[in-house]
Amino acid sequence: MSREAPIPTRVTPALIVTAHPEFMNVAFDELKSLDGSLDSLELLAPDILLCGFPQVTPLQDVRALMRHAAEQRPIFVRHLAPVQAMINLNNTENDLGELALAIASLPTFTLLERGQRFAVQTRLLQTNTAETLSTVSIKRAYSSGQVNQLLAGAIAEETGAVESIKKPQIVVSVLCTIEKGYLGISLAKDNLSDWPGGARHFAQTSEQISRSEFKLLEALETFGVTLPSQGWALDLGAAPGGWTRLLLEAGTSVVAVDPAKLDSRLVGQPRLEHFHGYAEVYLEEAIRRHRKFDVITNDMRMDAREAARLLVEASACLRTDGFIISVLKLPHATPEIDPLKNLREALRLLKRQFGIVQARQLFHNRQEVTVLTARPLSTRT
Ligand SMILES: C[S@@+](CC[C@H](N)C(=O)[O-])C[C@H]1O[C@@H](n2cnc3c(N)ncnc32)[C@H](O)[C@@H]1O
Numbered sequence: 001m002s003r004e005a006p007i008p009t010r011v012t013p014a015l016i017v018t019a020h021p022e023f024m025n026v027a028f029d030e031l032k033s034l035d036g037s038l039d040s041l042e043l044l045a046p047d048i049l050l051c052g053f054p055q056v057t058p059l060q061d062v063r064a065l066m067r068h069a070a071e072q073r074p075i076f077v078r079h080l081a082p083v084q085a086m087i088n089l090n091n092t093e094n095d096l097g098e099l100a101l102a103i104a105s106l107p108t109f110t111l112l113e114r115g116q117r118f119a120v121q122t123r124l125l126q127t128n129t130a131e132t133l134s135t136v137s138i139k140r141a142y143s144s145g146q147v148n149q150l151l152a153g154a155i156a157e158e159t160g161a162v163e164s165i166k167k168p169q170i171v172v173s174v175l176c177t178i179e180k181g182y183l184g185i186s187l188a189k190d191n192l193s194d195w196p197g198g199a200r201h202f203a204q205t206s207e208q209i210s211r212s213e214f215k216l217l218e219a220l221e222t223f224g225v226t227l228p229s230q231g232w233a234l235d236l237g238a239a240p241g242g243w244t245r246l247l248l249e250a251g252t253s254v255v256a257v258d259p260a261k262l263d264s265r266l267v268g269q270p271r272l273e274h275f276h277g278y279a280e281v282y283l284e285e286a287i288r289r290h291r292k293f294d295v296i297t298n299d300m301r302m303d304a305r306e307a308a309r310l311l312v313e314a315s316a317c318l319r320t321d322g323f324i325i326s327v328l329k330l331p332h333a334t335p336e337i338d339p340l341k342n343l344r345e346a347l348r349l350l351k352r353q354f355g356i357v358q359a360r361q362l363f364h365n366r367q368e369v370t371v372l373t374a375r376p377l378s379t380r381t
Pocket residue numbers: 209210212213236237238239240241242243244257258259260277278279280299300301302
């Protein structure tokens with residue numbers, strides 16, 4: 001850090017918003033409803049939008065917006081990062097020193113106190129900042145891992161803060177296009193996800209049955225719930241059986257409902273019943289027999305409103321202290337089809353039946369969102 005400090009070009013304090021490309025407009029609207037003066041400035045990548053304010057806005061206003069968003073839990077905004085400075089990059093190793101100096105001169109650098117857990121989260125985009133979003137195949141002089149390592153080392157040495165990649169309290173966000181670096185420091189909880197850009201990655205294991213498992217793991221983490229270690233689980237649309245495997249692993253007995261086959265590794269498992277048929281049929285029978293479950297999961301390929309109607313029915317089988325995790329599939333938007341209309345309708349149905357309804361478009365969700373519902377308001381017997 002011996003060279004002269006660059007003069008970071010101050011931008012109107014701004015935000016980097018990450019969302020699924022197809023839902024970026026909706027994510028922006030969610031934020032705009034919290035602060036009407038927010039402007040969309042530039043799409044840096046299909047899933048990354050730079051937002052700002054028409055006039056110079058105090059840092060604490062951006063912080064307040066992020067905090068407000070964290071309280072309101074928007075569905076489609078996956079991740080937020082503040083932009084408190086912007087520097088020009090020339091894609092040489094010199095950039096590293098410039099980034100380090102620019103970060104050290106941020107007013108929010110004082111958040112990094114001795115003993116605080118922090119992470120540097122660098123995202124390098126292969127796009128230039130032109131409206132075209134053209135991908136430029138430039139070989140960079142550094143990787144995101146190298147930037148993280150170098151900056152984290154310098155910060156730890158200078159402040160006494162402790163690097164903690166998995167559970168940071170403070171996040172130093174660095175997003176680099178080919179030409180510019182956008183920098184900011186914030187509380188991890190205000191970023192809406194502890195992971196860079198909300199990209200929650202899980203390690204693959206040899207026991208894993210389907211990629212859908214990641215979806216359930218991410219949902220549990222996002223909604224702050226754990227699978228029960230005993231009792232009964234009902235898994236609707238279970239095949240090939242990834243969620244069923246996770247439920248069994250947690251300790252519950254499972255009724256897996258699907259007309260399709262389960263993975264051979266699940267066949268004959270002692271705590272598993274496979275109902276080879278449709279969820280609609282199974283639920284009718286379960287309600288008639290007064291079956292009760294501690295947790296119900298649903299990953300069926302089915303219209304969101306239909307799924308919601310089925311979950312309302314399924315609430316009769318849910319213990320009062322149980323919860324449901326369900327995927328709600330959405331159609332692609334066309335001039336005639338508004339996927340949000342379907343989602344709003346599905347959520348309205350669920351809110352009539354459950355005291356708790358939270359929805360989120362997870363990193364592992366594609367054209368869908370995941371909901372947690374709990375506290376059934378009435379149960380048919
Ligand atoms: C995405 S897969 C589920 C993956 C599963 N969660 C896993 O981790 O392996 C969707 C499943 O829903 C099932 N499905 C679709 N409609 C159904 C219905 N009405 N009743 C039961 N299963 C249904 C399909 O047969 C398919 O196996």
